[in-house]
Amino acid sequence: xxxxxxxxxxxxxxxxxxxxxxxxxxxxxxxxxxxxxxxxxxxxxxxxxxxxxxxxxxxxxxxxxxxxxxxxxxxx
Amino acid sequence: xxxxxxxxxxxxxxxxxxxxxxxxxxxxxxxxxxxxxxxxxxxxxxxxxxxxxxxxxxxxxxxxxxxxxxxxxxxxxxxxxxxxxxxxxxxxxxxxxxxxxxxxxxxxxxxxxxxxxxxxxxxxxxxxxxxxxxxxxxxxxxxxxxxxxxxxxxxxxxxxxxxxxxxxxxxxxxxxxxxxxxxxxxxxxxxxxxxxxxxxxxxxxxxxxxxxxxxxxxxxxxxxxxxxxxxxxxxxxxxxxxxxxxxxxxxxxxxxxxxxxxxxxxxxxxxxxxxxxxxxxxxxxxxxxxxxxxxxxxxxxxxxxxxxxxxxxxxxxxxxxxxxxxxxxxxxxxxxxxxxxxxxxxxxxxxxxxxxxxxxxxx
Ligand code: SF4
Numbered sequence: 001x002x003x004x005x006x007x008x009x010x011x012x013x014x015x016x017x018x019x020x021x022x023x024x025x026x027x028x029x030x031x032x033x034x035x036x037x038x039x040x041x042x043x044x045x046x047x048x049x050x051x052x053x054x055x056x057x058x059x060x061x062x063x064x065x066x067x068x069x070x071x072x073x074x075x076x
Numbered sequence: 077x078x079x080x081x082x083x084x085x086x087x088x089x090x091x092x093x094x095x096x097x098x099x100x101x102x103x104x105x106x107x108x109x110x111x112x113x114x115x116x117x118x119x120x121x122x123x124x125x126x127x128x129x130x131x132x133x134x135x136x137x138x139x140x141x142x143x144x145x146x147x148x149x150x151x152x153x154x155x156x157x158x159x160x161x162x163x164x165x166x167x168x169x170x171x172x173x174x175x176x177x178x179x180x181x182x183x184x185x186x187x188x189x190x191x192x193x194x195x196x197x198x199x200x201x202x203x204x205x206x207x208x209x210x211x212x213x214x215x216x217x218x219x220x221x222x223x224x225x226x227x228x229x230x231x232x233x234x235x236x237x238x239x240x241x242x243x244x245x246x247x248x249x250x251x252x253x254x255x256x257x258x259x260x261x262x263x264x265x266x267x268x269x270x271x272x273x274x275x276x277x278x279x280x281x282x283x284x285x286x287x288x289x290x291x292x293x294x295x296x297x298x299x300x301x302x303x304x305x306x307x308x309x310x311x312x313x314x315x316x317x318x319x320x321x322x323x324x325x326x327x328x329x330x331x332x333x334x335x336x337x338x339x340x341x342x343x344x345x346x347x348x349x350x351x352x353x354x355x356x357x358x359x360x361x362x363x364x365x366x367x368x369x370x371x372x373x374x375x376x377x378x379x380x381x382x383x384x385x386x387x388x389x390x391x392x393x394x395x396x397x398x399x400x401x402x403x404x405x406x407x408x409x410x411x412x413x414x415x416x417x418x419x420x421x422x423x424x425x426x427x428x429x430x431x432x433x434x435x436x437x438x439x
Contacts, residue, residue: 003115003299004221004273006079022078029198031228034337042079044273044329047168047225048196051338052276052329054079059328066088066302 004046006054009039019045079328083300084123092305093128099312100132107315108134108264109308110400112254113219113271114141114428115299121433123301133308136400139253139356140271142218143170143426145398147354149386150217150246151176156381157213157244158189163379164207166200167215169193170426173419177387197229197243204233204241213375216245221273223247223364224338227345230366230373242375245366248351250274251282252362258290263400267293267311269304272326277342279334280324287320298326345370354422355395392421397430404434411435 007019007026017037019028028043028050035053037043042054100107111117117137120126126135139145155176158165165181172181172191185191190210194200197214204212216226226243233241250271257263270283275296283294293314297307307325314320324330342364351363366374391409396402404410404423414420416432423431 004276021080029196029228031231032224032335032338032341034335044276046221046273048198049225049228051221051224051273052335055328059079062306062325062328063082066092066306
């Protein structure tokens with residue numbers, strides 16, 4: 001129905017943020033976000049609302065964990 | 077950085093699939109994991125993840141497509157409303173082609189009904205502001221991710237003093253059907269791939285009771301192919317160790333406690349009620365209706381209409397599909413009488429529907 005997409009905040013104006021991914025811009029209401037956002041942050045945008053911030057630290061940690069598949073003993 | 081692309085890395089996908097195969101090799105009974113979110117259903121088909129997994133791991137789809145679980149009676153009411161001369165229906169696109177008892181919103185639009193597809197419920201509020209002589213009814217379906225956006229639209233309409241904005245609300249909440257399916261003796265579920273963005277709102281703690289009462293492992297998983305495979309790997313590890321706990325694979329977005337502000341909006345605007353699910357029936361406390369203090373915005377109360385008598389679609393197995401008991405390929409109508417261009421049942425309409433995903437991407 002509506003898929004939430006990670007988008008980067010390019011400007012904040014009161015209760016709204018302009019967000020962008022791959023050159024596509026979308027306005028997102030900040031009405032239901034319980035975290036502070038600033039320009040450069042990533043948020044998940046769903047049906048015109050930012051629903052959650054994307055934690056870049058955690059994203060890196062998840063990728064690290066996935067990359068363990070390349071460790072020599074596992075790849076055999 | 078594009079956070080969708082990095083989690084689609086081909087080599088990572090293959091490495092994760094190999095790791096799952098290594099972990100499960102030689103098992104006599106396959107492990108069965110259910111996903112209960114339409115976006116997962118779509119991702120699993122789109123990226124062909126089933127074909128990457130070993131035969132020891134089976135993925136099945138549950139009641140995760142919001143359009144699909146919405147019963148005919150809701151559509152019939154929406155159709156009755158759209159026939160009123162001063163009503164504009166605003167909706168997410170997916171609802172239009174879903175067949176009601178004898179018509180669909182698409183057919184009604186062809187006959188002249190004013191039905192608009194919007195991207196955000198806030199667009200529907202704008203529509204109401206621009207058309208003061210019309211009544212704008214937004215079709216509020218969806219789970220806990222979408223429900224706060226609808227709550228937001230009601231709050232915005234109230235703040236703007238609009239008296240011509242209404243919502244026909246039929247929101248569903250996720251943990252209840254998961255409990256029902258866990259208790260179903262006909263169904264084997266060895267673990268849940270828990271929804272990603274629903275969990276961003278309700279928090280991963282919401283699944284704890286499933287692990288405790290039903291001893292079923294739960295992993296909150298993201299939507300990208302590497303996310304799904306890593307989530308499956310975490311479920312496999314729990315199942316092998318005989319554990320049942322909640323884990324968060326999608327930690328870049330989901331927190332244990334969820335989004336407090338969105339939860340507060342839900343609690344303010346909506347009240348839990350016993351909602352009807354297509355194929356599953358009425359589940360206690362599994363839906364959200366508009367709270368009494370916002371009754372002026374409730375289309376069902378504010379705009380009474382005569383709704384036609386309910387008819388179900390003969391031969392459609394949507395109900396069984398939504399419970400994960402049969403696959404689309406078991407339905408004799410699949411691909412013949414029932415296609416995305418002319419759907420017989422709701423599961424063939426939305427891209428999140430199991431039948432539609434199976435039709436588009438094949439096995
Ligand atoms: S293929 Fe069509 S008729 Fe068969 S279960 Fe799916 S939606 Fe229903």
